[in-house]
Structures are given as structure tokens and as C-alpha cells.
């Protein structure tokens with residue numbers, strides 16, 4: 446749908462909240478169109494703040510944030526997935542997924558084929574009429590991702606989306622997420638606490654320091670997609686995990702100094 | 703023992719005990735009538751009592767309807783502006799905490815039409831729970847959903863229709879459950895203050911009237927109708943609440 450580039454650029458961004466908390470100081474990062482980038486860092490370092498800045502939900506107090514997708518006036522070209530599925534409990538799965546289109550004036554009939562196909566691709570074909578309370582945690586997250594994908598966004602921002610899922614569900618949905626990403630022309634900025642998840646999913650992992658957050662390290666994971674379960678056994682993956690672990694420790698030590 | 707049967711069994715036993723004890727002690731009917739006599743009186747006076755019952759029902763549901771309209775309207779204004787809420791909430795609280803019996807005589811003086819005065823009295827007691835619950839509900843929507851509506855550039859009207867109103871529904875219904883009972887209490891209290899005057903009169907007037915003539919069984923008969931009405935209202939809104947809240951239930955919440 447969207448034609449805007451899915452690139453994201455933050456240059457020397459500061460964010461001080463009204464409360465006086467300095468969440469980010471001189472944070473710079475870049476995500477290329479179509480890239481899958483993970484953002485890793487200690488709790489409270491400003492990862493969510495970075496996503497909210499990119500989504501335009503928060504304004505920077507210094508530096509520049511540039512995301513062409515957000516400027517695209519015609520489309521909902523930026524999508525956000527929260528840690529909680531954040532579904533409307535009173536609405537069916539279909540109506541939840543329809544919401545972004547509905548807000549853009551797309552009727553149920555117009556949206557129907559698209560939503561049917563999307564729900565089938567995320568494995569919820571049987572649950573279009575179900576309410577969120579009737580779904581498992583993993584299925585709710587799938588519905589939440591379907592809602593994010595329904596506008597065919599160029600940028601997908603994910604804030605620890607799988608933190609509340611059990612290990613098995615999580616690794617399953619990780620594989621699926623990569624498939625959904627590969628099928629689209631989509632940039633992903635993925636916040637996580639888990640360096641293993643970051644190493645498995647992304648092309649590049651950015652490591653942040655403790656508050657005030659800055660980008661302090663970058664680890665490339667040069668492995669092709671599709672990545673399968675076997676990727677976890679590969680030397681590339683294991684080397685990436687070691688590098689990330691070291692980078693996180695360094696970021697932590699630096700913040701104590 | 704079946705849990706649903708238990709209250710009926712308790713009630714039946716108490717009534718039977720009442721019947722037996724009154725008969726054994728030979729208490730006169732004008733002091734304490736037996737349940738069977740009350741039932742008989744109710745049956746014999748049903749046509750005239752039904753007219754009064756209908757009047758009380760009209761006041762009760764009329765006041766409840768107005769309480770819904772007023773409560774929701776004021777709640778919407780409060781939810782839009784914290785300033786307006788800060789300015790007017792104390793007045794709403796004052797209305798709520800003042801005993802109705804104390805202001806009913808004034809209302810009856812100022813408003814000539816008795817029916818309108820009774821409606822206003824019942825409204826005063828019934829609207830507050832709807833108001834406070836709806837205000838709460840309009841502000842109860844998931845903050846992340848609010849963010850989502852912002853991200854997708856929802857208009858204020860879309861936000862109201864698709865987010866605020868649905869979030870407020872369970873709270874509103876909870877308020878309705880309380881207000882339903884209160885509006886009956888309000889209607890009866892106001893009627894008691896108004897006395898037996900007026901062309902049309904409700905159940906409270908029949909109780910007063912019967913008490914002047916020491917027709918105790920008739921007092922009990924009217925009272926029985928009132929109790930049944932109260933229970934019916936409670937049951938009705940409880941059912942409505944369950945129906946709605948079952949669907950509205952948040953994932954992970956009880």
C-alpha cells in the first residue's frame with residue numbers, strides 16, 4: 446500500500462520528560478528500508494521511548510527523528526505492537542483487526558477479503574468471530590500482529606511483544622514473524638530483553654546504555670533468511686550471543702562508572 | 703443441597719414458621735396478619751393495588767430513565783473536562799448525601815405537579831451512581847488503546863464511539879444496577895412525604911391510607927408488592943449486567 450520508505454533515522458536525539466527524567470541523551474540510530482533491527486538494553490534505558498518517538502507518539506526535546514513512513518499522510522504506514530496484545534475486549538478478532546482500516550474509513554465489506562487472508566496467514570482463520578477472552582496468550586498476540594499488519598505498514602515497531610509468552614509459543618511465533626516480515630517490504634524495529642531472541646531474529650542488534658539511553662554497540666548477524674530452528678545451533682548465532690552478552694555487560698559497567 | 707434452591711427453602715421455612723407462630727399465639731390480624739391472610743388480601747385487592755403499583759412503577763422507571771440520560775450526559779461533560787468536574791462534582795455529592803426525606807417537602811412545594819415532583823425526588827437519589835460510574839468508565843479505556851487510536855489518527859468522534867463508549871458500558875451497567883434499586887426507594891420515599899393527596903397515587907400512599915384505618919393486612923399486601931418489585935428490578939439489571947459483562951470481560955481479568 447504505502448509508498449514511503451520504511452527507513453528510520455535518529456540523530457543525537459535527547460528526550461527529557463516533563464517530570465525532569467532524562468530518558469535519552471545523544472541517541473543515534475539508523476534502520477534501512479526493509480531491515481530487521483533489534484534494540485537491546487537494560488530496563489528503563491529508554492527503548493520504549495525510542496519506539497514512541499519513531500511512532501510520533503512523543504516528541505524529541507533535542508536532535509532529529511526522521512521516519513518518512515510517519516509523514517505519509519495517506520496511509521497508516523507505521524504500526525505498533527505493544528507488550529500486551531492490547532485488543533478491545535468487547536470486539537471480535539475480526540473487528541479488532543479491522544480497527545486501523547475502519548479508522549481510515551474502510552468499510553467492513555471492503556476490508557473483508559484482506560482480513561480473511563491475513564487472519565489465515567497468522568493462523569487465526571477459525572477464530573475470526575471469537576472474542577479476545579476466548580483466545581490463548583499466543584493467539585491474542587497473533588491477532589495483535591495481524592492488526593498491525595492490516596494496513597500494510599512500511600515500519601513495524603514492536604515493544605517486547607513476546608515477553609509474556611511461554612518459551613515454546615515464543616519460538617514458534619518468532620519463526621512466523623520472520624516469515625511475515627519476509628513476505629513484505631517492511632522495516633522492523635524490535636525491542637526485547639532477550640539477547641537470544643535479538644540474535645535469532647535480526648540482521649543487526651543495537652545495544653543501549655542505561656539511562657540516559659544512548660546507542661553504545663552494534664552487533665551484525667550475517668546469516669541468511671529463512672532462519673530455522675537449526676540456526677540456534679550454528680556458530681554464527683552462538684558467536685552473536687557471546688558478542689551481545691559482552692556488549693550488554695560493557696554497557697552495564699559503563700553505566701555504573 | 704442445591705445452591706439455587708437454598709434461598710427459596712429458607713424463605714418458605716420462615717413464612718411457614720410465621721404462619722404457625724401467629725396462629726398458635728392467636729395474634730390478632732390488625733397486629734400481625736399471617737402470610738396466608740396477606741396473600742388473600744393481596745388477591746382480593748389486586749385490581750386497586752395494581753393501579754397504584756403501576757403508578758409507582760411509572761415513577762420508578764421514569765426517574766431511572768431520566769437518571770440515565772442526566773447521569774450519562776453530565777458524565778460525558780465531566781470526562782471531557784476535569785475543570786468542569788472539579789467545579790460541579792461537589793454539588794452532585796451534596797445532592798447525593800442529603801437525605802431525600804429532608805428535601806422532598808421543599809420539592810413538593812416548589813413543583814406544583816405531583817408526578818413531576820415525585821420524578822424529581824426519585825431522580826435525585828438515582829442519578830449519582832450512574833454519573834460517577836460512567837465518569838469512571840469513560841476514563842477506564844486501556845492507555846495503549848488510546849495510543850493506538852492516536853497512531854491511526856482517529857477523529858474525536860471515532861474515539862468516542864469505538865473506544866470510550868464501549869469501555870464505559872460495564873461501568874454504566876454497574877451504576878444502573880445500583881440506581882434501579884435507589885429509584886424505587888426514591889419514588890416510595892417521595893410518595894410517603896407527598897401523602898395520600900393527588901388523583902393518581904402509588905403503593906406508598908396505599909400503605910399510608912391502610913395505616914390510618916389500621917388495615918394491617920392491606921399494609922402488608924402493598925408492602926409485598928413493593929418487595930417483589932424491588933427484587934424484580936434487581937434481578938433484571940443483574941441479568942443485563944451478566945449478559946453484557948460476559949462479553950466485555952477483559953482477557954486475564956475475572
Ligand SMILES: Nc1ncnc2c1ncn2[C@@H]1O[C@H](COP(=O)(O)OP(=O)(O)OP(=O)(O)O)[C@@H](O)[C@H]1O
Nearest residue numbers: 462464466468487488489490491492493494495656
Ligand atoms: N511519560 C513519561 N513520563 C515521565 N517519565 C517517563 C515517561 N515514559 C518513560 N519515562 C521514563 O523514561 C525512562 C525510560 O523509559 P522507557 O519506558 O523508554 O524504558 P525501557 O527501556 O522501555 O524500559 P523497560 O525495559 O522496562 O520497558 C524511564 O526511567 C521511565 O521512568
Ligand SMILES: [Mg+2]
Nearest residue numbers: 492493494604
Ligand atoms: Mg519498555
